[in-house]
Amino acid sequence: MAVDRRSIITNLYDINALKFGTFQLKSGELSKYYLDLRVIVSYPKILKQVCTLVSTTILKDEANSKNQVRLCGVPYTALPIATIVSIDTNLPMLIRRKEQKTYGTKKLIDGEYSCGDDVIVIEDVITSGASILETVIDLEKSNLNVSNVIVLVDRQQGGMQRLSERGLKINSLFNITEIVTILKEEGKLSDEVYQSVIGYIINNQIQPAKECEKPLRTQLEFKERAELLETSKIAQKIFKISLEKKSNLCVAVDVDTADKLLDIAEKVAPHICILKTHIDAINGVTDSTINDLQLLAKQYNFLIMEDRKMADIGNTVKLQYKKLVDWADLVTVHSVSGGMMLKGIQEVINENTDHCRGVFIVAELSCNGNLISEQYIKETVKIAEEYKDIVAGLVCQSHDVISSPSLLQLTPGVNIKNTNDNLGQQYQSPSDIILTKGADIAVVGRGIYQDDNPAEAAKVYKESLWNTYLERVSNS
Numbered sequence: 001m002a003v004d005r006r007s008i009i010t011n012l013y014d015i016n017a018l019k020f021g022t023f024q025l026k027s028g029e030l031s032k033y034y035l036d037l038r039v040i041v042s043y044p045k046i047l048k049q050v051c052t053l054v055s056t057t058i059l060k061d062e063a064n065s066k067n068q069v070r071l072c073g074v075p076y077t078a079l080p081i082a083t084i085v086s087i088d089t090n091l092p093m094l095i096r097r098k099e100q101k102t103y104g105t106k107k108l109i110d111g112e113y114s115c116g117d118d119v120i121v122i123e124d125v126i127t128s129g130a131s132i133l134e135t136v137i138d139l140e141k142s143n144l145n146v147s148n149v150i151v152l153v154d155r156q157q158g159g160m161q162r163l164s165e166r167g168l169k170i171n172s173l174f175n176i177t178e179i180v181t182i183l184k185e186e187g188k189l190s191d192e193v194y195q196s197v198i199g200y201i202i203n204n205q206i207q208p209a210k211e212c213e214k215p216l217r218t219q220l221e222f223k224e225r226a227e228l229l230e231t232s233k234i235a236q237k238i239f240k241i242s243l244e245k246k247s248n249l250c251v252a253v254d255v256d257t258a259d260k261l262l263d264i265a266e267k268v269a270p271h272i273c274i275l276k277t278h279i280d281a282i283n284g285v286t287d288s289t290i291n292d293l294q295l296l297a298k299q300y301n302f303l304i305m306e307d308r309k310m311a312d313i314g315n316t317v318k319l320q321y322k323k324l325v326d327w328a329d330l331v332t333v334h335s336v337s338g339g340m341m342l343k344g345i346q347e348v349i350n351e352n353t354d355h356c357r358g359v360f361i362v363a364e365l366s367c368n369g370n371l372i373s374e375q376y377i378k379e380t381v382k383i384a385e386e387y388k389d390i391v392a393g394l395v396c397q398s399h400d401v402i403s404s405p406s407l408l409q410l411t412p413g414v415n416i417k418n419t420n421d422n423l424g425q426q427y428q429s430p431s432d433i434i435l436t437k438g439a440d441i442a443v444v445g446r447g448i449y450q451d452d453n454p455a456e457a458a459k460v461y462k463e464s465l466w467n468t469y470l471e472r473v474s475n476s
């Protein structure tokens, strides 16, 4: 059936699905028009016209998908539309529950699917994009990949842009400007009503809520993130240890002798998921020191990270890393020399398959006056995505650097007593670092190893950081 867009618009107007005047929206805001697309279900011919247009749009696009594609209507108005489109296109459908089941499977999504399936989300109207985002988040939590979003009408208030900025592919069949233009041409709207709607659109743009919008990464629990398809083996290992020890604390043991390193390591061991070293700054380190550190790591279930911040050409980094791969579960690298350096590390890791190894890439620094720019951060994230098999995460300071829930945010610069040192370091509290800055793992150095009782200090930081992480995920 050929679809006549103009006739759909006039039909929708005739059945009162498009109303003009002054209306109070759910948000309390007054609007110059109201879209009541729920009424379509009472008009089978118009319902069929609308669904055919959705099906045609989907079939054009779906040819490019390599994965199994499923449809999901945003409850409730889009549910009957998605059902009919599913029958028309022969694409299976899923239903997102408005409330998660509290019994049985506790599933968020009903219907059959496999991890990594593509889903096309169907919605009737987009304003801010918030209700679509809720559906997208639940689908992603269920390991589904939202490949496309189709909305019937875009109110042109910024929702489409907001969702595209989040990386979603989104199409609208109509926008409100096209609707009022056609209705005016068809003599159904006066010029005055037309002008009032256009004025309303211009004056009612929803500002992007970037700062307060929480990325999915910080809303998901470590357990869910560990199970994602894209999560590297080394990141899975960190999540696992964190969950077993209820600790997202990494202690930086920046002491000056090997004896002090082992002494502090033993004291903080029960409370940490990672112990971080600058081994080249410690005097007297021998093979036996490394051996003892590894024994502690095994006994107390933590990983060792050498914070070497490598930053040379691929070949040199590869040579340097060969000296670390035997004992350091994790190393840090700067991204300044680009992806080839990661390739060098990847080659070494692939030659040492009996160990689980990986890297954290430095995307931001905690010290004031550092030279890292926005562009540098963006390019660093791209490198991390490219080498996801060996990258555990990024060392950074802001909640919006990493969006992928499979990568961990490791954040140094945490201290309960001080706000800075006299060499540029800037400190935040445990709750700021987890809630505002979006850290998954926090690095504490002097706050613990310079304390009179490092074991007790580690316990205090551990509990504070872990409880704040629990608060973050339970409020999501």
Ligand SMILES: O=c1ccn([C@@H]2O[C@H](COP(=O)(O)O)[C@@H](O)[C@H]2O)c(=O)[nH]1
Pocket: 252, 254, 278, 307, 364, 365, 366, 367, 395, 412, 413, 414, 415, 425, 443, 444, 445, 446, 447
């Ligand atoms: O941006 C960064 C990257 C790494 N670090 C390292 O973390 C610790 C912090 O120690 P504190 O004593 O808690 O200041 C240290 O090893 C740094 O090299 C960082 O601080 N900032």
